[in-house]
Amino acid sequence: MTTIKTLLSHPGEILKEEFLDPLGISQYRLAKAIGKPQSAISDIIHGRRSITPEMAYLIGKALGTTPDFWLSLQMTYQVKTLEQCDFPAVETLVD
Numbered sequence: 001m002t003t004i005k006t007l008l009s010h011p012g013e014i015l016k017e018e019f020l021d022p023l024g025i026s027q028y029r030l031a032k033a034i035g036k037p038q039s040a041i042s043d044i045i046h047g048r049r050s051i052t053p054e055m056a057y058l059i060g061k062a063l064g065t066t067p068d069f070w071l072s073l074q075m076t077y078q079v080k081t082l083e084q085c086d087f088p089a090v091e092t093l094v095d
Contacts (some may be wrong), residue, residue: 011073034058
């Protein structure tokens, strides 16, 4: 059985594994570079906090990516997570 955890990574996991670790950048150093508390970066990395547009902008500036990159990761994660929820039946109103 496959779970959502095996199919999808939180943006914080990508931040850590694809950017911070390979570049040798600590959470503290990133936090200082963007003027945010280290706890905010830690919360993102551990999936306790979403990446907001402001944070996407700041992280993008610090790491040479775009805010859209981070926001797309966050949106995809949230939509895929919702797909696993047990919502009531929804009537399609348009064809």
